[in-house]
Amino acid sequence: MLSERSIPVIRATLPAVGAALDEITGRFYAGMFDAHPELLRDVFNRGNQANGEQRQALAGSIAAFATMLVERPDARPDAMLARIANKHAALGITPDQYKIVHDHLFAAIVDVLGDAITPPVAAAWEEVYWLMANALIAAEAALYRQAGFPDGRTWRRMEIVERHEETPDAISLSLRPADGSPTPSFRPGQYVSVQIELPDGARQIRQYSLSCAPSRPLWRITVKRVLDGTAPDGEVSTWLHRHAAVGDQLTVSAPFGDLVLPDGDGPLLLASAGIGVTPMLAMLAHLATTASTRRVTVVHADRSRTDHPHRDEQRSLVAALPHATLQLWYEEADPDVLAGGDGIASTGRVDIGSLALPDGLTAYLCGPMPFMRAVRGDLLRRGLPAAAIHYEVFGPDLWLGQQ
Template identity: 50%
Template structure:
């Protein structure tokens, strides 16, 4: 709970901090990386370059402060979902508690650098309190995840051998992975992801998160990677292109543990799996798991893509669906096709919805915003609409 004195200061200064938040986080990352270049290995430099990481951090800190000083006085529940998402991301990368003082030092110094004389000792103390309330919440959440998975963050990364490489669609390839040391494959939940750390030719190590694209219990992990091609001046995806161009069978990849909070529920009600583009990957894992554990559960699979040729895992998902009792498959494609699928964008109004349905979404943020709003308009409660966000974005 934020102290009364600090709450008054934060409430008064929050508009100014929010207005300069991206500038503050930009200064923060610049100064922290200059002092601790080893931390570059933990951050997606593509997200740094286009500003998405700075915006995500700014939104998280300002959003947490806003909840702390909200009229309702509830400093826990509104932020829990965001905190859980951040904690899972941190665990997938091996973030440790002792790194939080480094972050706090550079973040609060960045506030002073950007806002200058406006940062009085009282203002500094208040925002110092905000940061450490956030840090302690995340440290505790991450500690629980490390304990639950029997993980040591100092020895988190493991070597995995590529047992199979398979071209799935235009610019999409799957890698089936087994532990290089012959140890057991860790258990995971359908919908989770792993971090893949790639050593690039220029000497940099870069991590990326990729959803696991088949269900647990198969004696392996599988990731399905879309080649990111730059457009409108944006560069190509460094890691995705490296995986496509240089990683073949029997080569080694370094992975973190499975993580992620958007996972299939263990109930028995109807399930709606909605995806676009490479967002099919966690949905494929959920469908695979449902087919092997709850084949009589009511399932609707809905997917949107550029064309059938770009639709990754389509044949596999169709084969799985063919063995289920009560399942609908609905596909939309932007480009011409002659397979009986729908043209244009996914239409939420034609999706079969039955009472008690739980929906899972994965795809670009604008797509998920639109579909989520449509499902709620059609009567599905917000608590029954779950979504996976690729990258540092947060869906309201």
């Protein structure tokens, strides 16, 4: 909780700081990477730095946290903090790195806002920062303990035992511990980090959802190659597509992520687009292996049938559940896919208005941001409470300041 003396200071300065946050975070990252190039080389996603998405996500999280402190002082954005903490744990973030972030962030704030940062203003924003940082440090420590790695060293070597071409631009890799130990369990919907040493010596990290049932003796990740012509975007996925082979070893983290299948028997909506199908596959596989009788509506959107990763597997898993239905939408018309029917694709974009939404529904979304924005907006207009809508983002969460 923010102190009484700091609340009016933050309330008065939040508009100015918020308006300058994009410039502040830009200077912050430039200064921090100049002083600590190893962070850009081995921790931060260079693609997201190049396109500015990481900067936007940091600005959104700071603004959201500060706004909640002054507008709802008795509340805390636990969903936002949990999402960030899981991403940090998957990267192996340590408490000492928060001091590095603090020093460079506040240097950037002073650099941008100058004389407006008086000692009382600086003290109030210091309080905001450490409230958020300490909450994340505590949450990350709990995640490390739950994973069985209280020191935060969650990395292990995993051997590739299977590789499959799922679509022209998506491969799946099945993994097992290289030391012969049992494959750890995970919660359906979680992801792991994969660290790859690239030709320039950088050890870049990316997250990939586990796309199989937790009961399976192997982990499986599905990697879509990112090819948008913007270097260094897609450098890890491209490396895996070109080089990952059966018998090779990868450095992989413990499973993390807060988009996980809940216990209970309430109805579910699993809505995905593109490679966002992967956490939904783990949820469906878990439901199928446990003979669940839950009512499950599965929605998936893609460019075309050939672009749909694990299409046949998804259809088989839905068919194995007695109260599950599958609705597919493909942007490209396919003469071999007729519109209508259970599990047969319609042409165009997802139409939430055509779905029956039972009482007590919990929705899970994963896919590109425009898809999730559209589906979430449609669900809210249909009367589903915001608290019943959960999502996963591959990359920086640009929704952080809007939840």
